[in-house]
Amino acid sequence: MQLPNDGDHTGRNLGIEELEILKKVIASGTLNCTKGTMVKEFESFFGKKYNVPFCRTTTSGTASIHTAIAAINPDPGDEIITTPITDMGALTPIIYQTAIPVFADVDPLTYNVTAETIAPKISRRTKAIIVTHLFGNPCEMDPIMDLAKAHNLPVIEDACQAFLSEYNGQLVGTIGDIGCFSFQQGKHMTTGEGGAVISSGDAHAQRMRLFIDKAWGYGDPHPDHYFLALNYRMTELQGAVALAQLEKLEGVVERRIQSAQKLTKFIVNVPGVSSPALTPEGKHVYWKYPLRIDDKVIGGGVDAFAAELKENGIYCAPRYIQKPAFMCQVIKDKKTFGASGFPFESEYRKDDPPVFYDEKDFPGTLNALSHVVVLPWNEFYTDEHVQFIAKNIVAISKTLRK
Numbered sequence: 074m075q076l077p078n079d080g081d082h083t084g085r086n087l088g089i090e091e092l093e094i095l096k097k098v099i100a101s102g103t104l105n106c107t108k109g110t111m112v113k114e115f116e117s118f119f120g121k122k123y124n125v126p127f128c129r130t131t132t133s134g135t136a137s138i139h140t141a142i143a144a145i146n147p148d149p150g151d152e153i154i155t156t157p158i159t160d161m162g163a164l165t166p167i168i169y170q171t172a173i174p175v176f177a178d179v180d181p182l183t184y185n186v187t188a189e190t191i192a193p194k195i196s197r198r199t200k201a202i203i204v205t206h207l208f209g210n211p212c213e214m215d216p217i218m219d220l221a222k223a224h225n226l227p228v229i230e231d232a233c234q235a236f237l238s239e240y241n242g243q244l245v246g247t248i249g250d251i252g253c254f255s256f257q258q259g260k261h262m263t264t265g266e267g268g269a270v271i272s273s274g275d276a277h278a279q280r281m282r283l284f285i286d287k288a289w290g291y292g293d294p295h296p297d298h299y300f301l302a303l304n305y306r307m308t309e310l311q312g313a314v315a316l317a318q319l320e321k322l323e324g325v326v327e328r329r330i331q332s333a334q335k336l337t338k339f340i341v342n343v344p345g346v347s348s349p350a351l352t353p354e355g356k357h358v359y360w361k362y363p364l365r366i367d368d369k370v371i372g373g374g375v376d377a378f379a380a381e382l383k384e385n386g387i388y389c390a391p392r393y394i395q396k397p398a399f400m401c402q403v404i405k406d407k408k409t410f411g412a413s414g415f416p417f418e419s420e421y422r423k424d425d426p427p428v429f430y431d432e433k434d435f436p437g438t439l440n441a442l443s444h445v446v447v448l449p450w451n452e453f454y455t456d457e458h459v460q461f462i463a464k465n466i467v468a469i470s471k472t473l474r475k
């Protein structure tokens with residue numbers, strides 16, 4: 074059986090609705106959002122969906138993270154606490170804004186940072202906390218927000234994989250100070266590339282609005298480029314697709330949840346295989362479906378299990394990412410700006426201890442990655458697709474069982 078693939082039309086909810094709005098954009102001849110209406114309309118609707126007064130689109134999820142960090146405005150050598158299990162695009166913006174990523178360990182079952190793992194990483198140089206709701210499973214936000222407030226630290230929510238996910242009935246992305254989203258090809262809604270930032274805080278909102286547009290004060294009495302910033306503006310073409318996609322978002326999320334819950338029921342008693350651990354009081358929206366493989370039961374562990382799945386036509390990713398972020402050269406070897414090692418090494422850090430990442434500090438991270446096989450997931454999985462995946466999981470578990 075060939076599964077729907079979110080890399081093409083088989084697994085993407087794209088069609089006549091997007092084409093109709095795109096026709097209007099082409100007919101208008103205006104593709105730039107500063108003169109057009111589609112991006113502004115989408116920003117208004119997306120903000121209403123999340124019940125926040127501020128929403129601004131960006132060119133990518135990475136750009137949305139960069140914009141959020143720019144709003145926090147770290148000084149050179151400041152530290153931002155984040156997760157070591159994430160896309161590098163969520164980490165390099167920290168360094169580009171002259172700050173240093175400090176990694177908190179994760180819960181090995183939920184793959185998310187927690188208040189308990191964040192707390193020991195807070196220092197006098199900590200400027201902010203970034204929490205990533207990995208795979209669509211929300212972090213336990215109440216204790217994280219309590220910790221952040223106790224230290225007067227802003228919280229950025231990376232909700233790029235967690236559209237309409239909830240914690241204690243509140244949409245993730247609205248719990249912290251800033252929420253970041255990605256409209257990349259495989260997300261719950263897509264414009265190919267693209268992103269958005271949302272906030273209820275006026276100070277952060279104003280700085281993000283400017284940062285996305287080269288910090289030029291459009292509409293001000295005496296506009297200027299107020300600070301160092303980039304051009305992260307979304308095009309009207311992307312805005313048109315985003316408008317149509319937003320109308321479909323609730324249905325997309327609901328279908329993903331329903332099909333994922335069916336798979337969970339099918340595999341609940343499969344030896345050596347566990348379904349995703351759900352955050353208490355959380356709503357998992359299944360950007361992907363992570364399986365936990367017990368190598369004490371399954372011979373060959375995640376590598377063998379993933380190889381069998383792929384052999385049977387089920388694309389999957391053993392370990393999700395090949396290595397934790399702190400083991401990647403850009404961070405481990407400080408491959409940043411020329412040979413300077415900046416911001417890790419600079420006069421701005423002369424009174425601070427050197428930044429050092431020790432694998433021994435991350436038992437949860439290493440445990441999580443060594444036991445996870447990430448299944449693809451999308452809104453076009455039928456009961457037949459789910460049963461096909463479940464039958465393969467059951468059969469492979471039996472074949473590889475020690």
